[in-house]
Amino acid sequence: MQDLLKSYFSARDLNVSEEDCSKIAQQMEGLDVLRKGLDVRYLNDSDIGMYHRPLRRHDNE
Amino acid sequence: MSKVQLFSRTIDELSGLIREKEVSPVEVTKATLERSKNLNEQVNAYINITEDQSLAMAMEHEKEILNGNYRGKLHGIPMALKDIFYFEGEVATMGSKIHQDFIPDYDATVVSKLKEAGVIFTGKLNMHEYAWGATTTNPHYGPCRNPWNLEKIPGGSSGGSGAAVSADMTIASLGTDTGGSIRIPASSCGIIGLKPTHGRVSKYGCFPLAWSLDHIGPMTKTVTDAAILLEAIAGFDRNDPTTVDVPTAAYTKNLNEDIGGMVIGINEDYFFRNVDPEVESLVRAGIRKLEDRGASVVHVEIPSLKNAEFAELITIMTEASTVHHANLKERAQDFGEDVRLLLEAGEVPSAVDYLQAQQIRRKLDVEFAEAMKQVDVMITPTLPFTPIDIGADTLSLNEEIVNFLDHIIRFTLPGNLTGLPSLSIPCGLSNGLPVGMQIMGKAFKEEDVLRAAYAFEKTNPMNGMKPKLSESKLV
Numbered sequence: 001m002q003d004l005l006k007s008y009f010s011a012r013d014l015n016v017s018e019e020d021c022s023k024i025a026q027q028m029e030g031l032d033v034l035r036k037g038l039d040v041r042y043l044n045d046s047d048i049g050m051y052h053r054p055l056r057r058h059d060n061e
Numbered sequence: 062m063s064k065v066q067l068f069s070r071t072i073d074e075l076s077g078l079i080r081e082k083e084v085s086p087v088e089v090t091k092a093t094l095e096r097s098k099n100l101n102e103q104v105n106a107y108i109n110i111t112e113d114q115s116l117a118m119a120m121e122h123e124k125e126i127l128n129g130n131y132r133g134k135l136h137g138i139p140m141a142l143k144d145i146f147y148f149e150g151e152v153a154t155m156g157s158k159i160h161q162d163f164i165p166d167y168d169a170t171v172v173s174k175l176k177e178a179g180v181i182f183t184g185k186l187n188m189h190e191y192a193w194g195a196t197t198t199n200p201h202y203g204p205c206r207n208p209w210n211l212e213k214i215p216g217g218s219s220g221g222s223g224a225a226v227s228a229d230m231t232i233a234s235l236g237t238d239t240g241g242s243i244r245i246p247a248s249s250c251g252i253i254g255l256k257p258t259h260g261r262v263s264k265y266g267c268f269p270l271a272w273s274l275d276h277i278g279p280m281t282k283t284v285t286d287a288a289i290l291l292e293a294i295a296g297f298d299r300n301d302p303t304t305v306d307v308p309t310a311a312y313t314k315n316l317n318e319d320i321g322g323m324v325i326g327i328n329e330d331y332f333f334r335n336v337d338p339e340v341e342s343l344v345r346a347g348i349r350k351l352e353d354r355g356a357s358v359v360h361v362e363i364p365s366l367k368n369a370e371f372a373e374l375i376t377i378m379t380e381a382s383t384v385h386h387a388n389l390k391e392r393a394q395d396f397g398e399d400v401r402l403l404l405e406a407g408e409v410p411s412a413v414d415y416l417q418a419q420q421i422r423r424k425l426d427v428e429f430a431e432a433m434k435q436v437d438v439m440i441t442p443t444l445p446f447t448p449i450d451i452g453a454d455t456l457s458l459n460e461e462i463v464n465f466l467d468h469i470i471r472f473t474l475p476g477n478l479t480g481l482p483s484l485s486i487p488c489g490l491s492n493g494l495p496v497g498m499q500i501m502g503k504a505f506k507e508e509d510v511l512r513a514a515y516a517f518e519k520t521n522p523m524n525g526m527k528p529k530l531s532e533s534k535l536v
Contacts, residue, residue, distance in 0.1 A: 024402065037368065
């Protein structure tokens with residue numbers, strides 16, 4: 001993961017140290033745990049619209 | 062009238078005294094400035110105290126009031142704001158090194174509105190660098206400290222605002238809130254913090270953290286003061302495309318309405334899971350006090366809350382990294398270490414992650430709207446635990462070591478994802494540190510949230526307690 005991150009940052013022209021890559025790898029593991037809890041099919045719900053929009057005038061009614 | 066009495070007063074109290082010319086804006090401003098100068102070495106709530114400028118402003122307003130031109134409740138009230146709002150011709154640091162010399166050439170809309178209302182600005186308040194964090198342990202301007210215990214964080218990112226209001230170093234303040242940055246310091250410092258509905262208050266001239274989650278709102282000593290400030294800053298603004306043209310209410314008018322018949326929603330699965338037992342007990346006692354006053358409680362289900370943390374983290378991380386992308390490339394070394402790491406990490410999630418996060422938000426919008434049909438407000442703990450030591454980034458919660466940032470925003474983040482109005486009100490002390498109770502309402506129904514909070518405030522949950530600080534220069 002750390003090597004992948006290093007290549008990724010380098011390709012994006014971002015100078016990220018090895019130490020930071022190691023800490024970011026840990027953060028990504030935390031996100032992976034949350035990501036694994038998603039049911040992707042349940043998210044693709046065309047009945048309610050596919051994704052968030054900001055609140056509008058009548059949203060309290 | 063003694064200075065001690067003046068700086069510890071509320072907007073509502075002072076406005077009556079100023080209107081009747083019993084107290085002058087210069088007296089109040091001098092008392093607040095003196096208090097701030099005496100305490101700032103300990104609390105570090107201010108990045109910059111603008112003494113000469115505020116005294117000059119106070120003299121102008123005093124003259125105007127003596128000439129019979131009283132503008133309203135905020136006229137002649139000294140106030141310091143988080144250093145994230147633009148004031149024309151004045152440095153706005155955003156708590157950063159990169160923007161340490163940045164001088165905007167226009168006022169933020171909230172600043173213009175407060176200027177028009179006659180507020181006297183006493184300085185710029187400390188904050189977590191670029192609002193990206195919840196400790197206000199700022200590497201460039203020093204850590205802000207919690208007035209209840211100077212070894213503890215005041216919360217953040219509006220930690221300077223929370224600490225300054227709590228320590229009577231300002232009469233009131235404004236903060237910004239992207240994952241809880243008004244409500245976290247409000248809870249940690251024992252004050253009121255109101256994040257209004259998304260679109261209720263213009264963000265024009267406020268430096269963004271994550272644009273789809275950002276909000277601006279009042280941080281005050283009382284619920285009435287929060288209502289006064291909201292009245293002053295709310296409203297549609299052509300300069301901010303996210304503001305919504307919904308009529309604002311007279312938020313101070315109906316505060317005292319009976320809450321008999323009010324229905325409170327409780328969600329046990331998400332908002333009462335993995336909470337410090339003393340925090341949970343104080344919040345449940347708070348709910349019982351509202352039941353004693355005639356409210357009833359129903360249980361509501363919001364299944365998509367199980368994915369809310371993913372949606373918040375992905376959205377805040379990626380939007381923040383988008384805002385700072387150029388500086389991360391060119392000046393990475395000028396960010397504090399914690400913010401640099403978060404910004405670097407925010408470059409990694411995919412477009413699919415971001416869009417799934419927005420899909421989860423839509424689910425939450427719909428489920429919250431459905432749940433809110435059954436209730437007037439929802440009540441939750443504001444935070445799962447009390448403030449941690451300055452410098453710590455983990456803590457023990459129910460015998461498990463957990464990451465501070467992930468957990469501190471757990472109960473506040475649904476308000477940012479959905480945009481629903483949410484307020485934190487103190488409900489007691491645990492080991493000498495304040496605990497906050499969060500009241501969430503329907504979209505654009507801040508008046509319901511304020512009415513419930515006002516009824517709860519009348520039960521005197523803090524028993525009149527305030528932080529004990531000694532003004533070293535006076536002793």
